[in-house]
């Protein structure tokens with residue numbers, strides 16, 4: 001990956017942030033209008049988030065079992081479309097993990113417990129390091145499986161298949 | 170070396186010896202989407218430029234908001250219908266029922282690999298098929314290429330021994346398990362349900378376990394196929410689709426969990442997580458405003474029979490709204506024929522058309538602020554039924570029906586246990 005250091009501010013969320021909290025079912029009718037749907041990103045976890053966050057300068061920091069629940073890809077999609085750089089969490093539910101990669105949203109599992117609201121972070125995807133600039137410490141994380149790195153690098157699964165025409169392992 | 174059910178099916182689909190931890194590319198036999206995930210799958214399918222759908226059994230369901238409750242959704246439904254015509258997919262339209270029920274009745278065979286753009290796609294595990302939920306784009310690619318990539322999961326074997334007490338059902342078994350291992354207790358793994366208590370369950374009862382495997386984070390919830398599976402296939406007119414799928418005796422499991430089902434009492438999942446499991450006694454003071462009997466978890470004919478048996482010639486308590494929704498057109502027809510619909514309507518209930526109905530809150534049955542619903546569905550997350558100020562408790566159809574009569578959460582055998 002080239003330009004693979006992401007910079008931004010931490011917005012803290014808790015454990016068990018379900019896809020219902022990220023992308024509430026009551027906005028079902030907006031699923032074909034992603035920009036509008038994104039106005040409600042994470043609304044039931046933190047109602048003011050969409051208005052507080054700054055596109056291009058935001059990390060979503062969660063606890064354990066991030067993204068549990070439904071398979072709706074709209075959940076990571078609106079996190080990405082709203083301008084979040086990446087999601088950092090202690091652990092992540094399986095379908096959500098796959099979906100993040102498929103929409104081209106980096107999802108990093110690492111120990112997020114010391115990160116505080118508003119901390120300035122730098123995430124180096126290729127070396128697997130989260131730098132907490134505000135508190136001056138580093139957290140390491142494991143690299144993605146190679147197929148996921150390739151999908152992320154292509155910019156998501158649509159672009160990956162367009163590029164390679166098939167899966168390559 | 171022996172194989173688990175997951176390893177066996179995936180090996181067959183990728184054409185080599187697949188073991189837990191391997192990354193493989195596997196053939197997709199069945200691909201499904203629903204009206205909430207289908208439109209995104211369709212758009213990405215077209216963006217990639219695929220020319221037709223490869224799996225013959227590619228089924229695009231219209232079930233979550235069916236019939237449509239808003240113009241935006243009506244347009245999504247038409248997008249689905251037009252796409253299916255153009256690219257050669259099957260549409261399961263308004264009134265046919267919930268994707269996971271109709272797939273069991275009409276499409277899935279033991280030994281199949283299914284990917285579905287709906288998290289409860291794991292329901293088919295009870296047929297001895299590897300069925301798993303994915304997102305829209307993964308399924309779009311599965312539709313276009315006829316294959317998907319998978320990390321072969323390791324398997325946790327859950328051995329259910331003993332005999333269920335009266336008034337205790339497979340819903341209570343799975344709630345008990347989720348309470349024990351937690352909502353992420355099987356994350357990335359397959360669950361394999363075995364033991365005499367599983368052998369004794371009917372196919373319909375087994376679907377409940379596999380359906381809720383994802384509530385423990387599992388990729389699949391597998392059960393070996395047997396005579397019950399064959400009976401079920403025969404009843405839906407597909408006996409020739411039967412095939413025996415078993416794990417090897419020397420299969421390697423990550424862990425084995427043993428549960429004596431004789432010790433399980435009726436369970437409740439309290440708001441707002443599915444692993445917040447209680448005995449009924451702990452929540453018996455909770456007053457309920459709405460009871461919902463239906464969904465891909467517990468909206469089958471056997472569930473409606475249990476509920477109707479409890480509600481027969483009785484009326485729901487004052488102030489309780491009872492909503493019943495058959496999981497499919499076939500379930501609806503059977504319920505009409507057996508007089509169950511009469512019983513529900515006479516008890517004060519309303520019947521919704523086959524589909525997801527109140528489960529996800531995009532249709533009728535949305536809760537008011539502060540209201541409590543006791544539902545037979547699989548999830549009780551905050552906001553799930555359309556209002557983040559509502560409270561959802563999960564239970565078996567028997568507990569739901571009995572509670573509807575009492576107006577508060579009650580054991581089916583109240584006073585008799």
Ligand code: SF4
Nearest residue numbers: 289464465525528529
């Ligand atoms: S009934 Fe509920 S859980 Fe099942 S597919 Fe429909 S919305 Fe999902």
